[in-house]
Amino acid sequence: SQKIEQNSEALNIQEGKTATLTCNYTNYSPAYLQWYRQDPGRGPVFLLLIRENEKEKRKERLKVTFDTTLKQSLFHITASQPADSATYLCALVENYGQNFVFGPGTRLSVLP
Amino acid sequence: NAGVTQTPKFQVLKTGQSMTLQCAQDMNHNSMYWYRQDPGMGLRLIYYSASEGTTDKGEVPNGYNVSRLNKREFSLRLESAAPSQTSVYFCASSTTSGDPYEQYFGPGTRLTVT
Numbered sequence: 615s616q617k618i619e620q621n622s623e624a625l626n627i628q629e630g631k632t633a634t635l636t637c638n639y640t641n642y643s644p645a646y647l648q649w650y651r652q653d654p655g656r657g658p659v660f661l662l663l664i665r666e667n668e669k670e671k672r673k674e675r676l677k678v679t680f681d682t683t684l685k686q687s688l689f690h691i692t693a694s695q696p697a698d699s700a701t702y703l704c705a706l707v708e709n710y711g712q713n714f715v716f717g718p719g720t721r722l723s724v725l726p
Numbered sequence: 727n728a729g730v731t732q733t734p735k736f737q738v739l740k741t742g743q744s745m746t747l748q749c750a751q752d753m754n755h756n757s758m759y760w761y762r763q764d765p766g767m768g769l770r771l772i773y774y775s776a777s778e779g780t781t782d783k784g785e786v787p788n789g790y791n792v793s794r795l796n797k798r799e800f801s802l803r804l805e806s807a808a809p810s811q812t813s814v815y816f817c818a819s820s821t822t823s824g825d826p827y828e829q830y831f832g833p834g835t836r837l838t839v840t
Contacts, residue, residue: 623766655834657831657834658829659831703768711776712774712776713771714759714769714827714829716769718767
């Protein structure tokens with residue numbers, strides 16, 4: 615069966631450390647993988663996209679890796695800040711944007 | 727630029743009542759989507775529209791209908807609401823240029839069916 619999982623429901627880290635979130639999937643063949651941030655009571659906000667032929671993508675303090683052999687993406691936030699506290703969602707994109715599959719999310723808390 | 731707007735923000739229905747959720751985007755995007763979000767289950771695609779005049783079912787279409795009225799507007803209708811449709815509903819639109827399929831989400835509609 616098809617499944618997409620994110621490593622944990624909640625993750626607490628200390629300010630200044632690197633947060634690493636994991637997204638694993640089975641039985642999908644995504645052309646793209648995306649990461650979104652969602653704050654309570656609001657819609658998700660797009661952060662980064664990585665293509666199936668890319669190993670790594672960076673944007674400011676964010677880094678995403680994508681391993682299609684392991685069927686896994688890692689999302690890193692370096693020098694984390696309390697303002698980074700939110701729920702982070704990964705999403706697989708298949709069929710030229712006709713099919714989006716979201717993971718359940720990881721709630722990150724950065725403690726001062 | 728308002729981005730993606732949704733109305734209403736909150737709604738309470740009784741079982742069997744009908745309602746339409748409205749969504750509009752001002753970014754000239756071709757693709758639009760309706761999702762529902764339930765605790766622990768992530769976002770699930772209900773319907774999407776690749777362009778004006780076309781709609782396709784997503785993962786959980788039962789109990790819903792959609793209309794792509796024009797390029798800007800995509801509405802979701804519940805004909806006979808059921809308690810299982812209690813959820814937060816998000817509309818989104820996406821581009822195929824730049825970062826393709828980057829989705830822009832509306833603020834959501836919180837629906838309770840009693």
